[in-house]
Amino acid sequence: MLIFELNVKVDVNTLSRELEAARDAVNRATGLSNMAACARWRHDGSCNVIGYNPCSLLSGSMTTNMNHFLDNSEWAESRQLHCVRTANHISEEFETPEDCTSLHLVPFDSCTVVALMDKFDLQGIAAATFTPMKPNGDINTSIVGEYVTYLVENQGVTSIFLNGTSGEGMSLSTAERKKLLEAWLCAGRNRLKYIIVNISCSSITDCKELAKHAEQVGASAVAITSPSYFCPATPDALVDFLHAVSLEAGSLPIIYYHIPVMSHIPFLASTILEAIGNKIPNFAGFKFSDLNLFDASLCMHNSGRRCPLYYGVDEQMLTGMLMGAQAAIGSTYNYLGSKNIEMLSLLQNEKFQDALNIQISIQKHIASISKTGITVPENKVIMSYISGLDMGPPRSPLTACGASRTSQLHRAVDSLQSLSRI
Numbered sequence: 513m514l515i516f517e518l519n520v521k522v523d524v525n526t527l528s529r530e531l532e533a534a535r536d537a538v539n540r541a542t543g544l545s546n547m548a549a550c551a552r553w554r555h556d557g558s559c560n561v562i563g564y565n566p567c568s569l570l571s572g573s574m575t576t577n578m579n580h581f582l583d584n585s586e587w588a589e590s591r592q593l594h595c596v597r598t599a600n601h602i603s604e605e606f607e608t609p610e611d612c613t614s615l616h617l618v619p620f621d622s623c624t625v626v627a628l629m630d631k632f633d634l635q636g637i638a639a640a641t642f643t644p645m646k647p648n649g650d651i652n653t654s655i656v657g658e659y660v661t662y663l664v665e666n667q668g669v670t671s672i673f674l675n676g677t678s679g680e681g682m683s684l685s686t687a688e689r690k691k692l693l694e695a696w697l698c699a700g701r702n703r704l705k706y707i708i709v710n711i712s713c714s715s716i717t718d719c720k721e722l723a724k725h726a727e728q729v730g731a732s733a734v735a736i737t738s739p740s741y742f743c744p745a746t747p748d749a750l751v752d753f754l755h756a757v758s759l760e761a762g763s764l765p766i767i768y769y770h771i772p773v774m775s776h777i778p779f780l781a782s783t784i785l786e787a788i789g790n791k792i793p794n795f796a797g798f799k800f801s802d803l804n805l806f807d808a809s810l811c812m813h814n815s816g817r818r819c820p821l822y823y824g825v826d827e828q829m830l831t832g833m834l835m836g837a838q839a840a841i842g843s844t845y846n847y848l849g850s851k852n853i854e855m856l857s858l859l860q861n862e863k864f865q866d867a868l869n870i871q872i873s874i875q876k877h878i879a880s881i882s883k884t885g886i887t888v889p890e891n892k893v894i895m896s897y898i899s900g901l902d903m904g905p906p907r908s909p910l911t912a913c914g915a916s917r918t919s920q921l922h923r924a925v926d927s928l929q930s931l932s933r934i
């Protein structure tokens with residue numbers, strides 16, 4: 513993690529603009545991107561700008577570039593901006609509890625940060641992306657750029673959940689998962705807002721490796737579900753696993769991926785939340801892919817702490833959001849993104865009946881494919897048909913849809929036209 517601290521004299525009224533400028537300037541000087549910045553006021557009226565980039569180590573040349581920039585730029589001079597200290601890890605130089613606390617060891621909203629940019633704050637919807645594959649079953653990263661363009665321009669979707677269930681993450685090797693994350697980060701630069709990556713594996717060693725990689729390359733957050741071959745016997749055993757992995761993710765937000773239909777973990781999310789307590793400092797909520805909205809609600813409203821919830825059952829997303837979910841993550845937002853965004857906007861404007869009409873039409877569409885949820889092979893056919901991007905076959909042991917199922921799915925998609933007439 514790269515951390516820098518600058519002294520800067522700025523006017524409170526222009527603080528956020530100044531912070532943005534400081535962040536951009538340091539990004540330019542160090543050759544980095546996605547630097548985050550926040551500020552703390554001092555009693556004398558000046559403020560500290562703290563910048564951090566969780567994905568990068570501070571190399572000697574970056575320090576030299578940054579110092580050169582600070583010493584030579586008029587912009588820096590006019591603001592009496594100079595670098596107080598830099599460090600590669602929080603424990604290296606930022607040792608005092610006060611320094612640590614104000615940076616990121618406690619939730620931002622309970623410390624004295626007055627402006628903050630680039631904080632992970634997923635709202636609206638994120639698409640759980642599919643992994644494009646070649647006919648021989650290898651991953652196909654060559655269309656990731658077009659995939660990003662499709663999501664952003666055709667669906668208005670700017671956040672993604674990578675290597676999850678729809679992305680067949682558990683069927684990919686760690687090398688493939690890393691390659692995909694890097695491809696999406698590269699193609700999504702300046703176009704995607706958040707890239708959350710699922711790092712779940714049976715092996716804790718692989719999980720740790722993926723967590724570390726996610727931090728190094730600049731993912732926005734990691735999601736992790738329980739191993740499911742040797743299942744944890746108790747919620748505490750699960751939390752021990754999560755905690756050990758979280759230590760490798762540096763400052764990245766950690767989302768617990770609650771998906772009992774796939775993981776077969778019998779614990780309620782609200783029970784897992786109790787077991788987590790304060791043990792995982794970067795815990796950032798649940799991706800909740802379960803029908804049990806009572807359990808979801810207990811997590812959000814009964815936990816004694818703020819627990820963001822990202823709802824994952826697309827068929828009843830409206831209800832999840834109405835009950836307080838902060839955002840929704842799901843497979844159908846790949847190709848029904850704009851319709852779902854419209855539904856959320858109606859919800860926000862309290863046009864409940866109109867929002868419900870959209871949800872019901874989405875349910876009808878999903879039910880025309882399956883009343884128990886859309887499988888990954890079916891979803892890949894639908895996405896390929898709607899977007900024109902070839903998602904390829906699913907990976908073994910999943911099997912591709914046959915010709916007759918494929919044409920049934922195409923017909924179901926054709927009847928989707930009715931959605932745009934609502």
Ligand SMILES: CC(=O)N[C@@H]([C@@H](O)[C@H](O)[C@H](O)CO)[C@@H](O)CC(=O)C(=O)O
Nearest residue numbers: 640676677678801824826842843885886
């Ligand atoms: C079990 C499952 O795959 N659920 C999907 C839903 O988006 C699901 O495809 C949708 O509700 C249609 O049934 C997501 O919750 C999973 C997901 O977001 C992911 O791909 O990781």
